[in-house]
Amino acid sequence: MATMKDVARLAGVSTSTVSHVVNNTRFVSDEIRERILKAVADLNYSPSALARSLKLNQTRTLGMMVTTSNNPFFAEVVAGVERICYQRGYTLVLCNTEGDPERLSHNLEVLLQKRIDGLLLMCTEARSASAEVFGRHPAVPIVVMDWGPLNTIADRIQDNSALGGYLATRHLIEQGHSRIGLITGPLDKLPAQSRQQGYRQALEEADIPFRAEYVVEGDFEFTGGISGMHQLLALAEPPSAVFAGNDVSAVGVYQALYRAGLRVPQDISVVGYDDIELSRYLTPPLTTIHQPQAELCRQAVDTLLDRIQGADDAPRLITLEPKLIARESVRSLK
Template identity: 35%
Template sequence: MVTMTEVAHSAGVSVSTVSHVINGTRLVAPATREKVQRAMLLLGYQHRPIARSLSAGSNQTIGLALTAASNPYWVELVQGIDGEATRAGLNLIIVDTRDDARHESTAVANMLAHHIEGLVIAPSDGWRDLTLPLLRDHPVPYVIVDRIDPELRADQVGVENEASTAAVIDHLISAGHRRIGMVAGISGLSTSAERLRGYRLAHQHADLVIDPALIVDGASTSEGGRRATLALLELPVPPTAVFAGNNDMTIGVLGALKAAGIRVPRDMAFAAFDDFAWADLFSPGLTTVAQPSAAIGARAVQLLLRRMTDREAPPQTIRLPAEIMHRESCGCTPVSV
């Protein structure tokens, strides 16, 4: 079966250009259109609409594998990916990995069986043992999004986690806090590890020794954030500030603090990774690290299109900067500790 990637190679153009010629989604120069059409004829390429191609093998579809898209961060990321794919004339299949390596590998295998042109994946913990071998056994281009693996030679795009976390923790330290609780995400994820490194880095720069009891596993979930906060509050010397490693844990942390009658920021300063569209509507407004989610998604598709066109191109790892949203929850006045 001839794919758009093969047509692109033969015509000497990008995959997106081939898609635009096939689907009429953008004007293409007559000479370029002729080259694409000649390559299609030479290779015997046959265009099939997506409705008929899922069972027979798609030649204009990319896949997206990531955890539940109900999280606001993932919703915006998917919008960025879908928007860029649409601009390139490509269809998008989305599967929920449930952040489980076994489920992820099964879902990816099913997409590969449908002959997708490429894959964007936010890998789960343990994906190296199950999903990565599948991708290495199939000649399908893929791009890792969000959860960057520095040891893997592959196209990857995500946010700058370490420096942005360090900046927020430094802000809390400069406000006088010396015991800052860290509600960390799933330990096997690179994003969790990078944010934890940022937390440690800020303390190192301030010559502060970290009490290990202040770092608590929040499992990247609301319930995990709630349990982690309760554990912090039960310490002999509780923290005066808390940092949540993602927006799901933020909900759990704030719920636990409210249930305990602790006022933010008067009794406890608070900051978090991941912004909400309604974060400034909280009382107090939440100080957060805002990721350029849609831009990360769009950039991932751009990298994928490049890889689909040129399999020999050197892999790229792209880190987009985050933005610190300073609001009231961090309590910017010095405190006595």
């Protein structure tokens, strides 16, 4: 296997000049650059990523921890993060937690031992992860994406879920609905709490009494939407509209209504949250709250790269603003 010294010998230059051309770290004349590149091609030379990482103390690799879920939102975010990493010249290593704090701690240890330059966290189990794991690798910067909180110092990029919940509920109120059900996510998770907060704020502003029986705790999964909708339909006075805590739950709501012989939106209106790609292909297309996924991914990666490059300001909290996407799943009662 050819080495940098072999390339330098064939091209008639120093190894440092070869290094500058290979790593594009200093100007080298076109004539010398062409000689070096020809030697590289002739010798089939490939720079050692390991050697380069040891010399620069960087691997140009980011780690990401994400909760395994049926929710396409996570898959779409991971794809967006990987795309931004590629554009920035970094490789992404992904680990799933499957909701298990022990697996989270194990995978964290493995990633940190592999000398990743930085870590993205998008998993609620991070709250119970051992601070000891992070303490053993204090130099590795961390950015939390939306889901947390986290028991270590880190930057956070998050959706304004309270505003999103408010926008969803206010839209239903503006369409004449006053009996509005809510199927939340797990209420030990911050996004679910915040979306319920927005729901209650919109009701209060409209002088609509809060009815505890209209709020059902779900799990942000398809099955939670199904079971939650069944509970609401069993009430003596079911709601005329439902705000599902995320789009996956809304798909479950659609299924439950179909099984009950009810139609969206003629019988019950539905609003979701996230604006996953699937939402526009439902029948009817789902009115939902759009999370700015592209901005979430870009801000998370760029904030992490800022830390890797030495930014030492106080931990940042970047809040992204959701917006309502009105489609065909809400009926006006006016």
